[in-house]
Amino acid sequence: MAEEKPEKKKLDLNRQPMPKQDHWERIRNFDEVALGYPTEVAVKEASRCLQCKKPLCNQGCPVGIDIPGFIRHTVEGDFGSGIRTIKETNALPAICGRVCPQEEQCEKSCILGKKGAPIAIGRLERFLADWEAAHGKIEVPKMSPKTGKKVAIVGAGPAGITVSNDLIILGHDVTIFEALHECGGVLIYGIPEFRLPKAIVNREVEYVRSLGVKIHTDYVVGKTRTVDRLLEEFDALFVGSGAGLPWFMEIPGENLNGVYSANEYLTRVNLMKGFRFPEYQTPVKRPCRVAVVGGGNVAMDSARTAIRLGADEVHLVYRRSRAELPARAEEAENAEEEGVIFDLLTLPVRLFGDENGWVREIECLKMELGEADASGRRKPVPVEGSNFRVPFDAVVIAIGNSPNPLIPMTTPGLEISKKGGIVTQPETARTSRVNIWAGGDIVRGAATVISAMGDGRIAAASMHKYLMNRE
Ligand code: FAD
Numbered sequence: 001m002a003e004e005k006p007e008k009k010k011l012d013l014n015r016q017p018m019p020k021q022d023h024w025e026r027i028r029n030f031d032e033v034a035l036g037y038p039t040e041v042a043v044k045e046a047s048r049c050l051q052c053k054k055p056l057c058n059q060g061c062p063v064g065i066d067i068p069g070f071i072r073h074t075v076e077g078d079f080g081s082g083i084r085t086i087k088e089t090n091a092l093p094a095i096c097g098r099v100c101p102q103e104e105q106c107e108k109s110c111i112l113g114k115k116g117a118p119i120a121i122g123r124l125e126r127f128l129a130d131w132e133a134a135h136g137k138i139e140v141p142k143m144s145p146k147t148g149k150k151v152a153i154v155g156a157g158p159a160g161i162t163v164s165n166d167l168i169i170l171g172h173d174v175t176i177f178e179a180l181h182e183c184g185g186v187l188i189y190g191i192p193e194f195r196l197p198k199a200i201v202n203r204e205v206e207y208v209r210s211l212g213v214k215i216h217t218d219y220v221v222g223k224t225r226t227v228d229r230l231l232e233e234f235d236a237l238f239v240g241s242g243a244g245l246p247w248f249m250e251i252p253g254e255n256l257n258g259v260y261s262a263n264e265y266l267t268r269v270n271l272m273k274g275f276r277f278p279e280y281q282t283p284v285k286r287p288c289r290v291a292v293v294g295g296g297n298v299a300m301d302s303a304r305t306a307i308r309l310g311a312d313e314v315h316l317v318y319r320r321s322r323a324e325l326p327a328r329a330e331e332a333e334n335a336e337e338e339g340v341i342f343d344l345l346t347l348p349v350r351l352f353g354d355e356n357g358w359v360r361e362i363e364c365l366k367m368e369l370g371e372a373d374a375s376g377r378r379k380p381v382p383v384e385g386s387n388f389r390v391p392f393d394a395v396v397i398a399i400g401n402s403p404n405p406l407i408p409m410t411t412p413g414l415e416i417s418k419k420g421g422i423v424t425q426p427e428t429a430r431t432s433r434v435n436i437w438a439g440g441d442i443v444r445g446a447a448t449v450i451s452a453m454g455d456g457r458i459a460a461a462s463m464h465k466y467l468m469n470r471e
Helices: 039-046 067-075 079-087 093-099 121-134 158-169 198-210 262-269 297-308 329-337 406-410 449-467
Strands: 150-154 173-177 214-216 236-239 259-261 289-293 313-317 341-343 346-353 359-372 378-382 388-391 394-397 436-438
Touching: 039 067, 039 121, 067 079, 067 121, 079 093, 079 121, 093 121, 093 198, 093 449, 150 158, 158 173, 158 198, 158 236, 158 449, 236 449, 259 262, 262 297, 262 394, 289 297, 297 313, 297 329, 297 394, 313 346, 359 394, 436 449
Parallel strands: 150 173, 150 236, 173 214, 236 436, 259 394, 289 313, 289 394, 313 341
Antiparallel strands: 346 359, 359 378, 359 388
Protein backbone atom coordinates (compact mmCIF):
# COMPACT_ATOMS: atom_id res chain seq x y z
CA MET A 1 0.00 0.00 0.00
CA ALA A 2 1.41 3.48 -0.96
CA GLU A 3 2.60 5.58 1.98
CA GLU A 4 0.19 8.39 2.87
CA LYS A 5 1.68 11.84 2.20
CA PRO A 6 1.58 14.29 5.15
CA GLU A 7 -1.18 16.83 4.67
CA LYS A 8 0.13 20.05 3.07
CA LYS A 9 -0.36 23.16 5.22
CA LYS A 10 -3.09 25.39 3.77
CA LEU A 11 -1.74 28.85 2.94
CA ASP A 12 -3.26 31.67 4.94
CA LEU A 13 -2.37 34.76 2.93
CA ASN A 14 -3.93 37.42 5.16
CA ARG A 15 -2.04 38.79 8.12
CA GLN A 16 -3.80 39.68 11.36
CA PRO A 17 -4.39 43.44 11.57
CA MET A 18 -2.76 45.37 14.41
CA PRO A 19 -5.27 47.23 16.58
CA LYS A 20 -4.48 50.93 16.83
CA GLN A 21 -5.88 54.08 18.38
CA ASP A 22 -8.58 55.72 16.30
CA HIS A 23 -7.11 58.66 14.38
CA TRP A 24 -9.58 61.19 15.83
CA GLU A 25 -8.60 60.14 19.31
CA ARG A 26 -4.85 59.85 18.79
CA ILE A 27 -4.27 63.30 17.29
CA ARG A 28 -5.19 64.65 20.74
CA ASN A 29 -2.62 62.64 22.68
CA PHE A 30 0.99 61.42 22.55
CA ASP A 31 0.15 57.84 23.54
CA GLU A 32 1.34 54.94 21.42
CA VAL A 33 -0.67 54.59 18.20
CA ALA A 34 -0.24 50.84 17.55
CA LEU A 35 -1.64 48.80 20.42
CA GLY A 36 0.02 45.42 19.87
CA TYR A 37 -1.41 41.96 19.27
CA PRO A 38 -3.54 40.32 21.97
CA THR A 39 -2.27 36.79 22.77
CA GLU A 40 -4.76 34.84 20.66
CA VAL A 41 -4.15 37.10 17.65
CA ALA A 42 -0.37 36.70 18.00
CA VAL A 43 -0.70 32.91 18.07
CA LYS A 44 -3.03 33.01 15.05
CA GLU A 45 -0.60 35.19 13.11
CA ALA A 46 2.38 32.99 14.08
CA SER A 47 0.42 29.93 12.92
CA ARG A 48 0.53 31.24 9.34
CA CYS A 49 4.31 30.63 9.26
CA LEU A 50 5.25 27.78 6.92
CA GLN A 51 8.43 26.96 8.91
CA CYS A 52 10.39 26.78 5.65
CA LYS A 53 13.20 24.20 5.55
CA LYS A 54 15.50 26.87 4.14
CA PRO A 55 14.10 30.08 5.64
CA LEU A 56 14.87 33.32 3.81
CA CYS A 57 13.58 35.64 6.54
CA ASN A 58 16.70 35.18 8.77
CA GLN A 59 18.95 36.24 5.94
CA GLY A 60 17.21 39.62 5.79
CA CYS A 61 17.92 40.32 9.49
CA PRO A 62 21.13 42.31 10.18
CA VAL A 63 21.44 40.83 13.70
CA GLY A 64 20.61 37.27 12.59
CA ILE A 65 17.57 36.50 14.79
CA ASP A 66 16.32 32.88 14.55
CA ILE A 67 12.96 34.03 13.20
CA PRO A 68 11.31 30.65 12.45
CA GLY A 69 12.52 29.52 15.91
CA PHE A 70 10.78 32.26 17.88
CA ILE A 71 7.65 31.99 15.71
CA ARG A 72 7.48 28.23 16.37
CA HIS A 73 7.62 28.84 20.13
CA THR A 74 4.85 31.42 19.77
CA VAL A 75 2.59 28.94 17.97
CA GLU A 76 3.22 26.47 20.80
CA GLY A 77 2.32 29.14 23.37
CA ASP A 78 5.84 28.90 24.86
CA PHE A 79 6.41 32.65 24.90
CA GLY A 80 9.32 32.41 27.38
CA SER A 81 11.33 30.32 24.92
CA GLY A 82 10.26 32.65 22.11
CA ILE A 83 11.71 35.76 23.75
CA ARG A 84 14.82 33.85 24.86
CA THR A 85 15.43 32.89 21.22
CA ILE A 86 15.20 36.52 20.12
CA LYS A 87 17.45 37.77 22.92
CA GLU A 88 20.23 35.40 21.89
CA THR A 89 21.06 37.94 19.20
CA ASN A 90 18.96 41.04 19.94
CA ALA A 91 19.01 42.95 23.25
CA LEU A 92 16.36 45.45 22.12
CA PRO A 93 13.36 43.41 20.87
CA ALA A 94 10.58 45.72 22.07
CA ILE A 95 12.24 48.57 20.17
CA CYS A 96 13.02 46.62 16.98
CA GLY A 97 9.51 45.14 16.97
CA ARG A 98 8.18 48.68 16.84
CA VAL A 99 10.50 50.67 14.57
CA CYS A 100 12.47 48.29 12.33
CA PRO A 101 11.65 48.57 8.62
CA GLN A 102 10.70 44.86 8.50
CA GLU A 103 8.99 45.35 5.15
CA GLU A 104 12.44 46.03 3.66
CA GLN A 105 14.23 43.24 5.55
CA CYS A 106 12.96 39.99 7.10
CA GLU A 107 9.34 40.33 5.91
CA LYS A 108 10.48 41.19 2.39
CA SER A 109 12.01 37.73 2.08
CA CYS A 110 9.04 35.84 3.59
CA ILE A 111 7.76 33.35 1.05
CA LEU A 112 4.12 34.10 1.95
CA GLY A 113 4.70 37.61 0.64
CA LYS A 114 4.95 36.23 -2.92
CA LYS A 115 1.22 35.44 -2.97
CA GLY A 116 -0.21 37.48 -0.12
CA ALA A 117 0.92 39.22 3.07
CA PRO A 118 4.19 38.12 4.70
CA ILE A 119 4.21 37.00 8.33
CA ALA A 120 4.09 40.02 10.66
CA ILE A 121 7.54 39.28 12.11
CA GLY A 122 8.00 42.67 13.78
CA ARG A 123 4.60 42.56 15.45
CA LEU A 124 5.33 39.08 16.83
CA GLU A 125 8.74 40.22 18.10
CA ARG A 126 7.03 43.14 19.85
CA PHE A 127 4.38 40.80 21.28
CA LEU A 128 7.00 38.53 22.89
CA ALA A 129 9.04 41.43 24.30
CA ASP A 130 5.91 43.03 25.79
CA TRP A 131 4.74 39.65 27.08
CA GLU A 132 8.04 39.21 28.93
CA ALA A 133 7.82 42.69 30.46
CA ALA A 134 4.22 42.06 31.58
CA HIS A 135 4.79 38.53 32.92
CA GLY A 136 7.32 38.66 35.67
CA LYS A 137 11.05 38.58 35.65
CA ILE A 138 13.19 39.62 32.69
CA GLU A 139 15.65 36.75 32.25
CA VAL A 140 19.39 37.40 32.45
CA PRO A 141 21.55 35.36 30.04
CA LYS A 142 24.43 33.12 31.13
CA MET A 143 27.44 35.37 31.77
CA SER A 144 31.05 34.39 30.98
CA PRO A 145 33.70 34.62 33.71
CA LYS A 146 35.30 38.08 34.11
CA THR A 147 38.23 38.74 31.77
CA GLY A 148 39.61 41.83 33.57
CA LYS A 149 39.56 43.79 30.27
CA LYS A 150 38.02 47.27 30.24
CA VAL A 151 36.00 48.66 27.34
CA ALA A 152 34.71 52.24 26.84
CA ILE A 153 31.67 52.91 24.67
CA VAL A 154 30.94 56.41 23.34
CA GLY A 155 27.20 56.96 22.92
CA ALA A 156 24.21 55.10 24.36
CA GLY A 157 22.26 54.73 21.12
CA PRO A 158 21.33 51.34 19.63
CA ALA A 159 24.90 50.75 18.37
CA GLY A 160 26.56 51.47 21.73
CA ILE A 161 23.96 49.54 23.73
CA THR A 162 24.33 46.47 21.51
CA VAL A 163 28.13 46.42 21.85
CA SER A 164 27.78 46.83 25.63
CA ASN A 165 25.32 43.97 25.87
CA ASP A 166 27.48 41.56 23.87
CA LEU A 167 30.76 42.46 25.62
CA ILE A 168 29.43 42.34 29.17
CA ILE A 169 28.02 38.86 28.52
CA LEU A 170 31.49 37.85 27.29
CA GLY A 171 32.94 38.88 30.65
CA HIS A 172 34.45 42.31 29.91
CA ASP A 173 34.08 45.37 32.09
CA VAL A 174 31.98 47.85 30.06
CA THR A 175 31.41 51.59 30.62
CA ILE A 176 29.20 53.79 28.42
CA PHE A 177 29.84 57.55 28.14
CA GLU A 178 26.73 59.39 26.96
CA ALA A 179 26.54 63.12 26.16
CA LEU A 180 22.85 63.57 27.05
CA HIS A 181 21.20 63.14 30.42
CA GLU A 182 19.23 60.11 29.17
CA CYS A 183 20.26 56.96 27.28
CA GLY A 184 18.82 55.64 24.03
CA GLY A 185 20.16 58.08 21.41
CA VAL A 186 17.62 58.83 18.70
CA LEU A 187 15.23 56.37 20.33
CA ILE A 188 14.86 58.78 23.23
CA TYR A 189 15.36 62.23 21.69
CA GLY A 190 14.14 61.69 18.11
CA ILE A 191 11.43 59.06 17.68
CA PRO A 192 8.24 60.37 19.31
CA GLU A 193 6.44 58.82 22.27
CA PHE A 194 3.42 57.92 20.07
CA ARG A 195 5.62 55.59 18.00
CA LEU A 196 8.06 54.37 20.63
CA PRO A 197 7.11 54.97 24.29
CA LYS A 198 10.11 56.12 26.29
CA ALA A 199 9.26 53.69 29.11
CA ILE A 200 10.11 50.90 26.66
CA VAL A 201 13.47 52.42 25.75
CA ASN A 202 14.24 52.92 29.45
CA ARG A 203 13.23 49.32 30.16
CA GLU A 204 15.66 47.99 27.57
CA VAL A 205 18.46 50.31 28.74
CA GLU A 206 17.84 49.15 32.32
CA TYR A 207 18.14 45.55 31.15
CA VAL A 208 21.68 46.22 29.86
CA ARG A 209 22.51 48.08 33.07
CA SER A 210 21.22 45.10 35.07
CA LEU A 211 23.85 42.96 33.33
CA GLY A 212 26.52 45.17 34.93
CA VAL A 213 27.18 47.84 32.26
CA LYS A 214 28.22 51.15 33.90
CA ILE A 215 26.73 54.30 32.37
CA HIS A 216 27.98 57.89 32.74
CA THR A 217 25.48 60.43 31.37
CA ASP A 218 26.14 64.17 30.70
CA TYR A 219 29.60 63.10 29.54
CA VAL A 220 30.65 64.57 26.18
CA VAL A 221 33.62 62.59 24.89
CA GLY A 222 35.86 65.01 23.03
CA LYS A 223 35.03 67.74 25.56
CA THR A 224 34.79 66.20 29.06
CA ARG A 225 37.66 63.86 28.12
CA THR A 226 39.06 62.92 24.73
CA VAL A 227 39.10 59.43 23.27
CA ASP A 228 42.85 59.27 23.84
CA ARG A 229 42.48 60.18 27.51
CA LEU A 230 39.90 57.39 27.90
CA LEU A 231 42.27 54.95 26.22
CA GLU A 232 44.82 55.53 28.97
CA GLU A 233 42.36 53.72 31.23
CA PHE A 234 40.53 51.36 28.84
CA ASP A 235 41.85 48.50 26.69
CA ALA A 236 39.52 49.18 23.75
CA LEU A 237 36.92 51.76 22.72
CA PHE A 238 33.81 51.76 20.51
CA VAL A 239 32.42 54.94 18.96
CA GLY A 240 28.64 54.94 18.41
CA SER A 241 28.07 58.69 18.47
CA GLY A 242 25.44 58.78 15.72
CA ALA A 243 24.49 61.30 13.05
CA GLY A 244 22.94 64.24 14.83
CA LEU A 245 24.19 67.10 12.66
CA PRO A 246 21.16 68.38 10.70
CA TRP A 247 21.31 69.39 7.07
CA PHE A 248 19.72 72.63 5.96
CA MET A 249 18.47 73.56 2.50
CA GLU A 250 20.78 76.57 2.25
CA ILE A 251 18.07 78.81 0.85
CA PRO A 252 17.38 82.45 1.78
CA GLY A 253 15.33 82.92 4.95
CA GLU A 254 16.38 79.73 6.71
CA ASN A 255 17.58 81.67 9.76
CA LEU A 256 14.15 83.22 10.41
CA ASN A 257 12.42 82.59 13.73
CA GLY A 258 10.00 79.67 13.53
CA VAL A 259 12.33 77.63 11.31
CA TYR A 260 13.52 74.49 13.10
CA SER A 261 15.74 71.57 12.22
CA ALA A 262 13.75 68.37 12.86
CA ASN A 263 16.42 67.48 15.44
CA GLU A 264 15.75 70.58 17.50
CA TYR A 265 11.97 70.32 17.11
CA LEU A 266 11.77 66.65 18.08
CA THR A 267 14.34 67.00 20.90
CA ARG A 268 12.36 69.85 22.44
CA VAL A 269 9.15 67.83 22.29
CA ASN A 270 10.45 64.33 23.15
CA LEU A 271 13.54 64.58 25.32
CA MET A 272 12.67 67.92 26.90
CA LYS A 273 8.93 67.04 27.09
CA GLY A 274 7.84 70.27 25.39
CA PHE A 275 4.42 68.70 24.74
CA ARG A 276 3.81 68.88 28.48
CA PHE A 277 4.53 72.64 28.75
CA PRO A 278 4.17 74.33 31.29
CA GLU A 279 4.59 71.21 33.49
CA TYR A 280 7.98 70.93 31.75
CA GLN A 281 9.61 74.30 31.08
CA THR A 282 10.45 73.69 27.40
CA PRO A 283 8.73 76.13 25.06
CA VAL A 284 7.74 74.94 21.58
CA LYS A 285 5.96 77.29 19.22
CA ARG A 286 2.32 76.29 18.65
CA PRO A 287 1.85 77.54 15.08
CA CYS A 288 -1.31 77.37 12.94
CA ARG A 289 0.23 76.28 9.63
CA VAL A 290 3.34 74.11 9.66
CA ALA A 291 5.43 72.99 6.70
CA VAL A 292 7.68 69.97 7.21
CA VAL A 293 10.27 69.64 4.47
CA GLY A 294 11.37 66.06 3.65
CA GLY A 295 9.83 62.63 3.12
CA GLY A 296 11.54 60.20 5.51
CA ASN A 297 10.65 58.85 8.95
CA VAL A 298 12.03 62.01 10.55
CA ALA A 299 9.70 64.17 8.44
CA MET A 300 6.67 61.97 9.25
CA ASP A 301 7.50 62.10 12.97
CA SER A 302 7.81 65.89 12.85
CA ALA A 303 4.55 66.35 10.93
CA ARG A 304 2.61 64.02 13.24
CA THR A 305 4.08 65.82 16.26
CA ALA A 306 2.94 69.19 14.88
CA ILE A 307 -0.60 67.78 14.43
CA ARG A 308 -0.62 66.66 18.07
CA LEU A 309 0.64 70.05 19.23
CA GLY A 310 -2.58 71.50 17.79
CA ALA A 311 -1.58 73.00 14.41
CA ASP A 312 -4.58 73.73 12.14
CA GLU A 313 -2.80 72.52 9.00
CA VAL A 314 0.39 70.50 8.56
CA HIS A 315 1.91 70.06 5.12
CA LEU A 316 4.65 67.64 4.18
CA VAL A 317 6.63 69.28 1.40
CA TYR A 318 8.57 66.68 -0.61
CA ARG A 319 10.40 67.15 -3.89
CA ARG A 320 9.74 63.69 -5.38
CA SER A 321 6.52 61.69 -5.79
CA ARG A 322 4.74 59.40 -3.34
CA ALA A 323 6.46 56.33 -4.81
CA GLU A 324 9.86 57.69 -3.74
CA LEU A 325 8.90 58.58 -0.14
CA PRO A 326 11.71 57.09 1.97
CA ALA A 327 9.50 56.81 5.10
CA ARG A 328 8.01 53.49 6.12
CA ALA A 329 4.70 53.00 4.25
CA GLU A 330 2.92 52.36 7.56
CA GLU A 331 4.07 55.72 8.93
CA ALA A 332 3.09 57.62 5.77
CA GLU A 333 -0.40 56.05 6.01
CA ASN A 334 -0.67 56.99 9.70
CA ALA A 335 0.36 60.56 8.88
CA GLU A 336 -2.29 60.83 6.16
CA GLU A 337 -4.97 59.36 8.41
CA GLU A 338 -4.08 61.99 11.00
CA GLY A 339 -4.59 64.79 8.48
CA VAL A 340 -1.07 65.60 7.25
CA ILE A 341 -1.37 67.05 3.73
CA PHE A 342 1.26 65.78 1.29
CA ASP A 343 2.56 68.47 -1.10
CA LEU A 344 4.46 66.18 -3.46
CA LEU A 345 6.81 67.21 -6.29
CA THR A 346 7.31 70.52 -4.49
CA LEU A 347 10.62 72.21 -3.62
CA PRO A 348 10.97 75.19 -1.25
CA VAL A 349 13.34 77.81 -2.69
CA ARG A 350 12.95 80.78 -0.34
CA LEU A 351 11.41 81.66 3.03
CA PHE A 352 9.85 85.08 3.72
CA GLY A 353 9.49 86.64 7.17
CA ASP A 354 7.66 89.56 8.79
CA GLU A 355 9.18 92.75 10.24
CA ASN A 356 9.92 90.91 13.52
CA GLY A 357 11.91 88.19 11.80
CA TRP A 358 9.27 85.42 12.04
CA VAL A 359 8.71 83.14 9.06
CA ARG A 360 5.45 83.86 7.20
CA GLU A 361 5.61 82.34 3.70
CA ILE A 362 7.45 79.77 1.64
CA GLU A 363 8.15 80.17 -2.04
CA CYS A 364 8.11 76.80 -3.80
CA LEU A 365 8.75 75.39 -7.24
CA LYS A 366 6.79 72.58 -8.86
CA MET A 367 8.92 69.58 -9.84
CA GLU A 368 8.62 66.72 -12.32
CA LEU A 369 10.48 63.41 -12.38
CA GLY A 370 13.37 62.98 -14.79
CA GLU A 371 15.92 60.18 -15.27
CA ALA A 372 16.96 57.87 -12.40
CA ASP A 373 19.85 59.22 -10.29
CA ALA A 374 22.67 57.39 -8.45
CA SER A 375 20.20 56.21 -5.78
CA GLY A 376 18.10 54.55 -8.51
CA ARG A 377 15.21 56.95 -7.85
CA ARG A 378 13.92 59.28 -10.56
CA LYS A 379 15.51 62.69 -10.18
CA PRO A 380 13.23 65.66 -9.45
CA VAL A 381 13.58 68.41 -12.06
CA PRO A 382 12.17 71.92 -11.52
CA VAL A 383 9.32 73.06 -13.79
CA GLU A 384 10.49 76.44 -15.00
CA GLY A 385 8.35 79.43 -14.00
CA SER A 386 6.16 77.33 -11.68
CA ASN A 387 7.02 79.39 -8.54
CA PHE A 388 4.23 79.94 -6.03
CA ARG A 389 4.00 81.22 -2.45
CA VAL A 390 2.16 79.63 0.48
CA PRO A 391 1.63 81.06 3.99
CA PHE A 392 3.20 79.11 6.88
CA ASP A 393 4.11 80.25 10.38
CA ALA A 394 6.54 77.42 11.16
CA VAL A 395 8.90 75.33 9.03
CA VAL A 396 10.59 72.11 10.16
CA ILE A 397 13.48 70.94 8.01
CA ALA A 398 13.87 67.17 7.92
CA ILE A 399 16.08 66.51 4.91
CA GLY A 400 18.86 64.48 6.54
CA ASN A 401 21.73 64.44 9.01
CA SER A 402 25.51 64.05 8.94
CA PRO A 403 27.68 62.15 11.42
CA ASN A 404 28.46 64.05 14.65
CA PRO A 405 31.84 65.76 14.06
CA LEU A 406 33.20 65.99 17.63
CA ILE A 407 34.94 62.59 17.88
CA PRO A 408 36.39 62.76 14.34
CA MET A 409 37.67 66.30 15.12
CA THR A 410 39.29 65.41 18.44
CA THR A 411 40.78 61.98 17.71
CA PRO A 412 44.02 62.12 15.71
CA GLY A 413 44.74 59.26 13.33
CA LEU A 414 41.09 58.33 12.78
CA GLU A 415 40.33 58.02 9.05
CA ILE A 416 37.27 60.07 8.12
CA SER A 417 35.19 59.81 4.92
CA LYS A 418 34.29 62.75 2.67
CA LYS A 419 30.83 62.76 4.26
CA GLY A 420 32.33 63.11 7.75
CA GLY A 421 31.79 59.52 8.92
CA ILE A 422 34.41 57.31 10.58
CA VAL A 423 35.86 54.81 8.08
CA THR A 424 35.74 51.17 9.24
CA GLN A 425 36.37 47.70 7.82
CA PRO A 426 32.82 46.39 7.30
CA GLU A 427 33.64 42.82 8.39
CA THR A 428 35.15 43.88 11.76
CA ALA A 429 34.02 47.50 12.36
CA ARG A 430 37.69 48.35 13.08
CA THR A 431 38.84 51.91 12.43
CA SER A 432 42.28 53.10 11.32
CA ARG A 433 43.29 53.20 15.01
CA VAL A 434 44.28 49.84 16.48
CA ASN A 435 42.13 49.87 19.63
CA ILE A 436 39.14 51.85 18.33
CA TRP A 437 36.01 50.41 16.68
CA ALA A 438 32.98 52.30 15.36
CA GLY A 439 29.49 51.57 14.04
CA GLY A 440 25.98 52.84 13.43
CA ASP A 441 25.19 56.29 12.07
CA ILE A 442 28.67 57.72 12.84
CA VAL A 443 29.91 55.34 10.13
CA ARG A 444 26.93 55.03 7.77
CA GLY A 445 25.35 58.49 8.07
CA ALA A 446 21.66 58.51 9.03
CA ALA A 447 20.52 54.87 8.62
CA THR A 448 18.40 52.51 10.75
CA VAL A 449 18.23 51.13 14.27
CA ILE A 450 18.84 47.57 13.16
CA SER A 451 21.83 48.44 10.96
CA ALA A 452 23.38 50.25 13.96
CA MET A 453 22.74 47.15 16.06
CA GLY A 454 24.18 44.90 13.34
CA ASP A 455 27.37 47.00 13.35
CA GLY A 456 27.43 46.74 17.14
CA ARG A 457 27.35 42.96 17.01
CA ILE A 458 30.16 42.83 14.44
CA ALA A 459 32.27 45.25 16.50
CA ALA A 460 31.69 43.32 19.74
CA ALA A 461 32.84 40.05 18.14
CA SER A 462 35.98 41.70 16.76
CA MET A 463 36.74 43.55 20.02
CA HIS A 464 36.39 40.31 21.97
CA LYS A 465 38.95 38.61 19.71
CA TYR A 466 41.33 41.54 20.15
CA LEU A 467 40.88 41.66 23.92
CA MET A 468 41.51 37.94 24.26
CA ASN A 469 44.68 38.27 22.14
CA ARG A 470 43.23 36.08 19.42
CA GLU A 471 44.12 38.46 16.61
P1 FAD B 1 22.20 57.41 17.85
O1 FAD B 1 20.90 56.77 18.07
O2 FAD B 1 22.23 58.76 17.25
O3 FAD B 1 22.95 57.47 19.27
C1 FAD B 1 24.17 58.15 19.40
C2 FAD B 1 24.35 58.54 20.85
O4 FAD B 1 25.66 59.07 21.01
C3 FAD B 1 23.40 59.64 21.29
O5 FAD B 1 22.80 59.28 22.51
C4 FAD B 1 24.30 60.87 21.45
O6 FAD B 1 23.82 61.75 22.46
C5 FAD B 1 25.61 60.22 21.83
N1 FAD B 1 26.78 61.04 21.53
C6 FAD B 1 27.04 61.75 20.41
N2 FAD B 1 28.23 62.36 20.49
C7 FAD B 1 28.74 62.02 21.71
C8 FAD B 1 29.94 62.34 22.39
N3 FAD B 1 30.86 63.14 21.84
N4 FAD B 1 30.14 61.85 23.65
C9 FAD B 1 29.21 61.03 24.23
N5 FAD B 1 28.06 60.70 23.61
C10 FAD B 1 27.84 61.17 22.37
N6 FAD B 1 15.40 54.02 12.22
C11 FAD B 1 14.61 52.92 12.09
O7 FAD B 1 15.13 51.82 11.96
N7 FAD B 1 13.25 53.01 12.13
C12 FAD B 1 12.63 54.20 12.33
O8 FAD B 1 11.41 54.24 12.37
C13 FAD B 1 13.43 55.36 12.52
N8 FAD B 1 12.86 56.57 12.76
C14 FAD B 1 13.65 57.65 13.01
C15 FAD B 1 13.05 58.85 13.37
C16 FAD B 1 13.83 59.95 13.68
C17 FAD B 1 13.17 61.22 14.09
C18 FAD B 1 15.25 59.88 13.57
C19 FAD B 1 16.12 61.08 13.84
C20 FAD B 1 15.86 58.70 13.17
C21 FAD B 1 15.07 57.57 12.93
N9 FAD B 1 15.64 56.34 12.60
C22 FAD B 1 14.84 55.23 12.45
C23 FAD B 1 17.11 56.19 12.50
C24 FAD B 1 17.70 55.51 13.75
O9 FAD B 1 17.12 56.03 14.91
C25 FAD B 1 19.22 55.68 13.77
O10 FAD B 1 19.73 55.11 12.58
C26 FAD B 1 19.84 54.97 14.96
O11 FAD B 1 19.35 55.48 16.19
C27 FAD B 1 21.37 55.08 14.94
O12 FAD B 1 21.90 54.52 16.10
P2 FAD B 1 23.34 54.97 16.67
O13 FAD B 1 23.52 54.21 17.92
O14 FAD B 1 24.34 54.86 15.60
O15 FAD B 1 23.20 56.54 16.96
